[in-house]
Amino acid sequence: MFIKSNLNVDTFSVGFKITVRHNAGHKTPSHRDPKTRSIREIRDNPRFRQFPKIEIDKWARTWYDLTSGRIRIGEQRLNTQRIELNRILEVIGRIAETTADGDFIYRGEPEHYEKVSSSLWRECDKVFGAEQFDIETIQQRMLTVAKDYTHHEEDNFEILTELQHYGGHTNLIDFTIDNHIALFFACDGFPEKPGRIILFQRTEKTNEEYKIKEPQNPRNRVIAQKSIFVRPPKGFIEPEHFTVIDIPGLLKEPMLNHLQKQHGISTKTVYNDLHGFIRNQSAHQRTYIEIYKSEPAQHKDFLLQDRS
Numbered sequence: 001m002f003i004k005s006n007l008n009v010d011t012f013s014v015g016f017k018i019t020v021r022h023n024a025g026h027k028t029p030s031h032r033d034p035k036t037r038s039i040r041e042i043r044d045n046p047r048f049r050q051f052p053k054i055e056i057d058k059w060a061r062t063w064y065d066l067t068s069g070r071i072r073i074g075e076q077r078l079n080t081q082r083i084e085l086n087r088i089l090e091v092i093g094r095i096a097e098t099t100a101d102g103d104f105i106y107r108g109e110p111e112h113y114e115k116v117s118s119s120l121w122r123e124c125d126k127v128f129g130a131e132q133f134d135i136e137t138i139q140q141r142m143l144t145v146a147k148d149y150t151h152h153e154e155d156n157f158e159i160l161t162e163l164q165h166y167g168g169h170t171n172l173i174d175f176t177i178d179n180h181i182a183l184f185f186a187c188d189g190f191p192e193k194p195g196r197i198i199l200f201q202r203t204e205k206t207n208e209e210y211k212i213k214e215p216q217n218p219r220n221r222v223i224a225q226k227s228i229f230v231r232p233p234k235g236f237i238e239p240e241h242f243t244v245i246d247i248p249g250l251l252k253e254p255m256l257n258h259l260q261k262q263h264g265i266s267t268k269t270v271y272n273d274l275h276g277f278i279r280n281q282s283a284h285q286r287t288y289i290e291i292y293k294s295e296p297a298q299h300k301d302f303l304l305q306d307r308s
Contacts, residue, residue, distance in 0.1 A: 095183075120135060120139060150162070172229040173237070192249050213231070
């Protein structure tokens with residue numbers, strides 16, 4: 001006589017999850033491995049006596065394979081997260097150890113460039129190549145013209161920071177006084193390539209030589225990024241004046257997640273103005289288009305009527 005069974009995942013899982021978790025790590029003789037013992041314990045459980053034993057065995061074997069697999073995957077994921085966290089803390093620890101005995105500022109770069117240089121120097125280098133040029137003379141001539149467009153500001157440095165803010169080429173190099181923000185910049189982009197943190201020690205000599213200075217009238221993003229600017233006389237910083245800490249490409253995404261969860265640092269907080277929105281406009285635009293496409297026609301008609 002065949003007994004119709006209502007045995008399903010929901011009915012079966014409650015008692016069996018506990019059995020699998022209990023037995024998965026328990027050492028037994030080869031003739032009674034955890035899977036065999038789990039099935040026997042389920043078969044003897046009063047909760048399942050109403051069901052045919054053959055069906056219990058079938059469900060037990062399937063559920064054991066699924067559940068124990070999930071446990072292994074979960075353990076692997078936890079191990080990966082622990083390894084990533086250890087590597088993140090190792091990088092942060094190296095920064096702290098290197099800068100413990102000095103006054104440092106930080107710069108994050110998402111890939112390894114030939115020099116730590118200003119954007120104006122890079123533009124000039126494309127033109128002059130190996131030929132020598134005076135970056136400050138070129139910048140001064142640019143400033144003379146820029147002043148015709150700035151009716152409210154006369155200070156050269158403040159004009160340069162404003163140009164930098166709007167994406168203009170200047171002989172300023174962005175640094176920050178917060179190493180976590182520098183880590184964000186080192187990991188924000190080129191996920192397949194290693195990034196780096198530049199540690200630049202401030203001393204009386206470097207302050208004077210590189211004209212290290214904070215803006216007097218900072219804008220939103222400059223405040224959020226805790227920016228400080230370096231104005232190198234040659235357009236780049238000599239390698240002996242800074243230390244580099246590498247960020248492996250595979251660590252970039254975990255680092256960004258860590259910075260957001262633990263320090264509240266993200267694209268939205270670092271680029272917290274309309275220029276930040278424009279920087280990520282293509283991503284926003286795709287989202288708005290997809291939302292619009294998924295909306296019902298009646299809702300679109302209602303929005304059109306509401307605007308009229």
